[in-house]
Every structure is written in C-alpha cells, then in structure tokens.
Amino acid sequence: MLPDAAPELPDAEYLVLSSRLIPGMDGGYTIATLARARQLAGAGVADGAGPQLLTFDPGSAADHAEHRRTFAEQGALVDPSRMRNLFDEAVDPDGGAARWLLDASDAAVAADPDVEYRVLTDADGRAFAALPVIPGNPDWHLTEEPVLVYDADGAVAGALHGFRGLYRAWLEHVTAAFGDRLIIVICESRQLGELVADWSDPRVRILHTIHTMHVEAPYTPDATMNTLWTRWFRLADRFDAVIWPTATQRDDVVARFGPAANHVVVPNPIAPVATRHDLREDGLVIVLGRLAPGKRVDHAIRAFVAADVPGTRLEIWGGGPEQERLQTLIDELEAGDRVVLAGYTDSPGTVLDRASLLVTSTAFEGQPLGVVESLLHATPVISYDVRYGIRDVLQQGGGVLVPGGDVEALGEAIRALLTDQGRLAALSAEAPAVAAAWSPQRSLAALTSVIAAAASAPPRR
Structure with missing residues (x-):
C-alpha cells in the first residue's frame, strides 16, 4: 500500500545521475527522470531549485546548453543551471583538462597502443581527454582501458582506470563541496549503477530506479535475462533501495531473487491534465x-x-x-x-x-x-x-x-x-x-518515504 501523505524530506544534498538527458530521446526514461527531479524541486530541495542533475554523455558543451534550454522551455527543467555534464566540467578554460581531472589521473597508467581512442576537444579544438573506443561491446562502460587526460600543452598528462575511474573522479569532485552533509543519490541508469555500486562514502545513500523490463522474450517472470541485467542483480543488494515503477514487477523480482535487496515501489509521477x-x-x-x-x-x-x-x-x-x-x-x-x-x-x-x-x-x-x-x-x-x-x-x-x-x-x-x-x-x-x-502527490509520498528510510539507516556499501 502506497502512502497518501509525504513525510518531510531529509535535510541533504540531492543528486540525480543519468547517463544522458536529450530532448526527444529515450522516451519514458527521459520523461520520468526529469519528472522525478521536478518532484524533488517541488518538495523544497535546494530551496525549490531541485536536485543537481548529473549527466555523463560526451556531447559538446553547445549541445548540452541546447538540451537545457529546450527542457526549460518545455517546463521540464526547473533550474537549467542544476543540469550538469561531466565533460562540460572536464575542460580547463586555459586548455587541457580541468584541475580535478588532472589531480585524479595517474601518470603511471599507459594506454594500449592497439586500442582506438576518441579524442575530445574544447570549443577551440584543444584536446582535454580521450576515451577508449570499444566497438560492438554493450559492456563498454566496464572496460579497464585507460581514459587519457591532456594538459594545457596538449600532451597526455596521465590516465584514469576506465570509465569507472573517470565517473567516480567527477562524483568525488562534485561531492567534495558538500562537507559532512548527507548525500542522497538517485541513480537512473543501470550502467551508472554498476559503476557506483561500490561507492562506500559514508555520507552517500544510493537509491536506484528502474525504468524497463528486466526479462527477455517471452517476457514471463522466469524468462532469461541479458548479461547486463544478470550482472546488475548480483549488485542489487548494495543499493540502499531499488525503486520499481510497479508492484507487479517488484513482486516478480522478489519471488525470483529473494528479499536480500531493498526492493520498493514508487510509481512515476504523471501530472494531471485539463481534458478537452x-x-x-x-x-x-x-x-x-x-x-x-x-x-x-x-x-x-x-x-x-x-x-x-x-x-x-x-x-x-x-x-x-x-x-x-x-x-x-x-x-x-x-x-x-x-x-x-x-x-x-x-x-x-x-x-x-x-x-x-x-x-x-x-x-x-x-x-x-x-x-x-x-x-x-x-x-x-x-x-x-x-x-x-x-x-x-x-x-x-x-x-x-x-x-x-x-x-x-x-x-x-x-x-x-x-x-x-x-x-x-x-x-x-x-x-x-x-x-x-x-498522481504526483502519491508518487512523492512514496518517494519521500523511501528516502527517509534510507537516510535513517546505515549505508549498504
């Protein structure tokens, strides 16, 4: 039974992690992610500005600015400045990588000469990072191939251990500004979830949302799963809560995998309309x-x-x-x-x-x-x-x-x-x-109940 009234949200810093947020792409995923951020803004997070939306797609800064502008015009984004992107912030204005990225890199890590790299450049064409290209591999995010980091002179200054090292370096940079405050992380992507499942910062509570079907055809509760889902379920008990959009899916998961993970239900909010x-x-x-x-x-x-x-x-x-x-x-x-x-x-x-x-x-x-x-x-x-x-x-x-x-x-x-x-x-x-x-009210009541429970318990990692 879902609660009808929302408890007060814990006093904390709130982050929403999304692989990407691009207008017109990813259908219900994008809609639901932005709706959740608006919910939290309406509940008073950051004095109504909402959580910080952290995205990880390596598009250009101009592309990301256009995405923010479009979402704001559509009313999908409360405060565009709260939508941030790793690669926008990985650039130093004077060339090369940002200080936080250089500090996190390891000069002793060398790239494999047989691996192809995608070199990322700033608006002036100066390289700041290079990503390993893993063609045809759906598990590219798990690669241990180094991510290269460039200095202001255009030389490789060091590297990080794969995308995990890159993403975690940015998250640690973002959260360094929070001091000892509680940090509520809502992870909207399973690929990101795999990379943060061992984030053992005692300030952090990770709530992992689910947007999709977890089984393959014929889509029965005991049907086979793809490799990503199989691997993800092995990590599910590391999250402080796993949020399913429907009770039926949550119940099927618990029946199949047991109650070791904290599986809960929060319906995605859908705003009322004026019917014509x-x-x-x-x-x-x-x-x-x-x-x-x-x-x-x-x-x-x-x-x-x-x-x-x-x-x-x-x-x-x-x-x-x-x-x-x-x-x-x-x-x-x-x-x-x-x-x-x-x-x-x-x-x-x-x-x-x-x-x-x-x-x-x-x-x-x-x-x-x-x-x-x-x-x-x-x-x-x-x-x-x-x-x-x-x-x-x-x-x-x-x-x-x-x-x-x-x-x-x-x-x-x-x-x-x-x-x-x-x-x-x-x-x-x-x-x-x-x-x-x-309704947004019932969805918010369920979400804040889950957040309050997670905040009051020790982290699972």
Whole structure:
C-alpha cells in the first residue's frame, strides 16, 4: 500500500545521475527522470531549485546548453543551471583538462597502443581527454582501458582506470563541496549503477530506479535475462533501495531473487491534465508511440481491420523503424481509407483528447506512462495483458485487457467497445479516477518515504 501523505524530506544534498538527458530521446526514461527531479524541486530541495542533475554523455558543451534550454522551455527543467555534464566540467578554460581531472589521473597508467581512442576537444579544438573506443561491446562502460587526460600543452598528462575511474573522479569532485552533509543519490541508469555500486562514502545513500523490463522474450517472470541485467542483480543488494515503477514487477523480482535487496515501489509521477471533451471524435481509435518491433503495431492494425466497425478509423501517431513495413501492411489490407500513419506529434494530449479509444498491442512495457496519460484524458484503453504496469492500471478500471499476442481477441474487444457506446462512456468516466493513483502527490509520498528510510539507516556499501 502506497502512502497518501509525504513525510518531510531529509535535510541533504540531492543528486540525480543519468547517463544522458536529450530532448526527444529515450522516451519514458527521459520523461520520468526529469519528472522525478521536478518532484524533488517541488518538495523544497535546494530551496525549490531541485536536485543537481548529473549527466555523463560526451556531447559538446553547445549541445548540452541546447538540451537545457529546450527542457526549460518545455517546463521540464526547473533550474537549467542544476543540469550538469561531466565533460562540460572536464575542460580547463586555459586548455587541457580541468584541475580535478588532472589531480585524479595517474601518470603511471599507459594506454594500449592497439586500442582506438576518441579524442575530445574544447570549443577551440584543444584536446582535454580521450576515451577508449570499444566497438560492438554493450559492456563498454566496464572496460579497464585507460581514459587519457591532456594538459594545457596538449600532451597526455596521465590516465584514469576506465570509465569507472573517470565517473567516480567527477562524483568525488562534485561531492567534495558538500562537507559532512548527507548525500542522497538517485541513480537512473543501470550502467551508472554498476559503476557506483561500490561507492562506500559514508555520507552517500544510493537509491536506484528502474525504468524497463528486466526479462527477455517471452517476457514471463522466469524468462532469461541479458548479461547486463544478470550482472546488475548480483549488485542489487548494495543499493540502499531499488525503486520499481510497479508492484507487479517488484513482486516478480522478489519471488525470483529473494528479499536480500531493498526492493520498493514508487510509481512515476504523471501530472494531471485539463481534458478537452469538446475535441472528442466518435469512432476515432488511436495508437500512440514509437513504431518499433516490440510495440507490435501490426497487431493493432490487423485487429482494427478485423473489427470492421462502420464509421471508425485508426490513426497511428509516432515514428520509427517499422514505418515502411506498417505502410506496406496497410496497403496489403486495402485499409488506407480507414488506417493512416499520422507521423510524429508534439501535442500528444490533443491526440488523446480527440480519440474515443486508445489501443496498445505492445509485447512488453517497463512503465505504463502512455496508458495512464490516456486515462487522464478520459480516453479508454484496450491493451494486451503484458508485463509490466498495464495490468496494474487497467485492472482498476478505465479499459479492457486481452491475452497478450491474441490478435483475434484484440479485434473482438475493439468491436465490442466501439459498438457499445454506454460501456465506452462508462470507461471514459472512470478513467481519470483510475489514473489518479499515479498522481504526483502519491508518487512523492512514496518517494519521500523511501528516502527517509534510507537516510535513517546505515549505508549498504
């Protein structure tokens, strides 16, 4: 049971670690990470400025400035100065690496001459660091190959032991300014989590959030996992809390791996909206999201065509690698007059306000943000019953679940709902109340409870 009222946040320094935060990339991950930072700002962290958002992608300083500007314009970032990047701060204004990076480097560490390096330069073209290139290796972040550090004369002054050494040097530089204060770290990336799992600073409490599915196809609780997940679970008990977005996923994890780690649930916050009921279009069914293989949009198309309800149409909003294949399918089904690939939208709320029904035929989910957003707009949802999160929402109301992968059942559910206006109206009416379980208030109450518990206990590392 989630708390309804938030306890007071502990007096501490707050850091949110994210591999990258780039507008338009990484979907729900970026949205959820920024929403969590806004939550903490609203709860009074840093007098309302929010936690420091520390990012680790090696883009240019100009790129990062543009990202901050865009997020601020979108209202996703409270204080742009709180979003910092390792590589922006690794540059000395007079050339070469910043002092903290030079101090952390080891002159005795030499690079392997057979390893390719990506040399990073400042705005004036002066080298300050070089990263080992590990092509085709998803575990590049674990390499022990040295990260080279340049001095103001453009010479290699030393090196750090892999990305772990580089990232930890920056974190120690950032936290050196905090004195003896408690430091609450919210790690949003599993790759970063692997690199900080042994950070034994007694001031630090690490809360590791999860955004994604942890198993492979067929996405059952006992299905195989990839190497990153397998390795990560061996470290899970080192974090002061592991935060899952849904109770179902948390429960599956505890049943499979046991309770050694501190597994807790904090739903990602989704802000309330002002629904435009006047925009609703009878018979409009939508699919909204990335056109990727795992989303199985072809199932939704086949199901809608099979439902064959007169006067209805399907709009598919989003872009991605499946676009050409889906258009071919629409043409093969001779459904171009009823089914359209509408492209990307920067106003998904308006699309949801227009729709009578949202259909999702995904193979898996990590967090049900799209489903909750649809219910907030009073748009009922028909979905495959797949892990994770969708059942957590729709079993409370606002939609219909059908067996995962069953296109015939999906089509029958679409036909049944579109031909029963009373049932459709009833689901629409109850949808916003169901979505309220994912309100910022309830999410913040759960998050602050977890933070308070972690702060009052000794660190696990």
